[in-house]
Amino acid sequence: MINIKDLRSYLSLLEKEPPGVFIKIRREVSSKHVLTAVVKKLADSGRDPVVLFENVAESSHQVLTNVFANRRAVALALDTTPENLLPEYLKRLDRPIPPEMTREAPVKEVVLRGNAADLTALPVPIHHKDDAGPYITCGTCITRNLDGKTVNLGMYRFMVAGPRDGGMFINPMHHGGELLRQAEKENRPLEMAVVIGGWPTLALASQNNEPIGTDDYALAGGLAGRPLRLVESETLAFPVPADAEIVIEGEIRPGERREEGPFGEYTGFYGMQRQSPVFRVRAISHRNDYIFHSVVPAGKEHVGLWVMPSKEANLYKKIKAVFPTVKEVRLPLNGVGYHAYVRIEKVRNGDGRNVLLALLGGEFMVKHAIVVDEDINIQNDDEVLWAVANLVQADQDIFVVPRARSSVLDPSSYGLDALFTGEGMVTKMGIDATRPVGVEFPKRVAVSAEAWDQVDLDELLG
Numbered sequence: 001m002i003n004i005k006d007l008r009s010y011l012s013l014l015e016k017e018p019p020g021v022f023i024k025i026r027r028e029v030s031s032k033h034v035l036t037a038v039v040k041k042l043a044d045s046g047r048d049p050v051v052l053f054e055n056v057a058e059s060s061h062q063v064l065t066n067v068f069a070n071r072r073a074v075a076l077a078l079d080t081t082p083e084n085l086l087p088e089y090l091k092r093l094d095r096p097i098p099p100e101m102t103r104e105a106p107v108k109e110v111v112l113r114g115n116a117a118d119l120t121a122l123p124v125p126i127h128h129k130d131d132a133g134p135y136i137t138c139g140t141c142i143t144r145n146l147d148g149k150t151v152n153l154g155m156y157r158f159m160v161a162g163p164r165d166g167g168m169f170i171n172p173m174h175h176g177g178e179l180l181r182q183a184e185k186e187n188r189p190l191e192m193a194v195v196i197g198g199w200p201t202l203a204l205a206s207q208n209n210e211p212i213g214t215d216d217y218a219l220a221g222g223l224a225g226r227p228l229r230l231v232e233s234e235t236l237a238f239p240v241p242a243d244a245e246i247v248i249e250g251e252i253r254p255g256e257r258r259e260e261g262p263f264g265e266y267t268g269f270y271g272m273q274r275q276s277p278v279f280r281v282r283a284i285s286h287r288n289d290y291i292f293h294s295v296v297p298a299g300k301e302h303v304g305l306w307v308m309p310s311k312e313a314n315l316y317k318k319i320k321a322v323f324p325t326v327k328e329v330r331l332p333l334n335g336v337g338y339h340a341y342v343r344i345e346k347v348r349n350g351d352g353r354n355v356l357l358a359l360l361g362g363e364f365m366v367k368h369a370i371v372v373d374e375d376i377n378i379q380n381d382d383e384v385l386w387a388v389a390n391l392v393q394a395d396q397d398i399f400v401v402p403r404a405r406s407s408v409l410d411p412s413s414y415g416l417d418a419l420f421t422g423e424g425m426v427t428k429m430g431i432d433a434t435r436p437v438g439v440e441f442p443k444r445v446a447v448s449a450e451a452w453d454q455v456d457l458d459e460l461l462g
């Protein structure tokens with residue numbers, strides 16, 4: 001088991017990885033648009049490394065980004081390989097480890113309360129040209145569950161509007177949205193901590209969809225393979241991660257809303273301007289030399305964080321429980337969470353369609369799903385599209401489900417009365433790209449296994 005106790009120990013491990021997984025940029029870069037442009041230019045050239053900006057023009061602190069755009073980097077956080085990421089995640093998900101309290105807390109090196117707690121002092125990037133302002137995009141938001149003992153982790157876009165407050169969009173379909181609804185129903189503020197630069201597994205745990213009321217601190221510990229260290233907060237009724245880089249403490253007051261957005265969303269379109277809950281700051285704690293972690297939105301990391309491996313694992317568990325012949329589930333990053341691939345051992349005709357129905361209903365965000373045979377590598381988009389090209393007849397193998405629920409951020413979603421109104425209803429589609437059972441198909445072309453095993457590309461090309 002690797003020893004990841006905080007963000008810094010994780011970065012130390014990344015430095016030992018092969019070239020291209022982690023890069024440091026030492027030249028001065030502005031956090032206003034330029035930082036995002038660097039990451040997106042790297043992606044356009046086919047590279048998705050974890051990037052540490054060591055010299056940010058508007059700050060004396062480093063900014064880290066693109067951690068969740070790289071499957072190898074995510075796998076490293078779980079001490080596994082990209083190929084084994086899903087099974088390892090599922091194994092750890094079933095082994096939660098309760099957190100432990102400590103008084104030794106690096107995040108308490110600097111404690112700012114009241115008017116001294118200034119959001120605008122943090123190097124919060126402005127990512128895209130029409131964003132409404134700087135956005136905290138990788139803040140793990142911690143709230144107490146209704147039992148008053150355990151906590152829920154989520155991640156919500158947070159527009160910094162001034163030194164002490166900002167607008168926070170919390171999807172009402174998420175657990176955080178339900179906890180906010182309950183708090184407002186009882187006319188009480190919802191206390192919240194926003195953690196920046198925690199363990200990678202803290203962010204991963206925030207994207208999991210275990211039943212509401214699950215202790216997400218224990219879930220994060222289970223994913224890390226060791227207890228999450230907690231320290232008493234400054235102003236909240238629950239403890240916070242002791243080894244984080246930054247902890248922002250505050251509350252959302254019942255019924256209080258402010259204009260928030262537009263913001264460049266995971267879809268690649270701007271999310272609309274809306275009246276969003278207002279987060280009011282009580283205190284900020286941080287390390288002296290904190291590293292600010294920011295997700296570049298509308299890119300691979302934005303999608304990767306919430307689908308890889310949490311959404312894939314949740315879908316796999318749900319479908320596998322009903323269909324034991326399911327082998328693997330993947331949500332490709334280029335599908336922004338709306339596409340899903342599933343690989344099955346097909347035993348009977350009709351299996352593919354039944355699996356598709358379960359998949360489309362098992363995750364409200366999935367809009368288009370493709371099922372393939374077990375000999376197709378669903379980690380490779382080319383193989384999936386090859387199966388669609390060769391095995392699909394549209395009138396027989398494609399079906400649609402109109403008026404299903406998906407995301408209000410889907411720019412093509414509609415309501416009952418009008419199209420493209422962003423009301424979160426969609427027409428879902430299933431594509432069965434499996435071979436019919438009992439029908440003779442030509443053999444698929446394949447290189448001999450012996451020849452394949454003899455080829456070492458690094459040796460040949462080195």
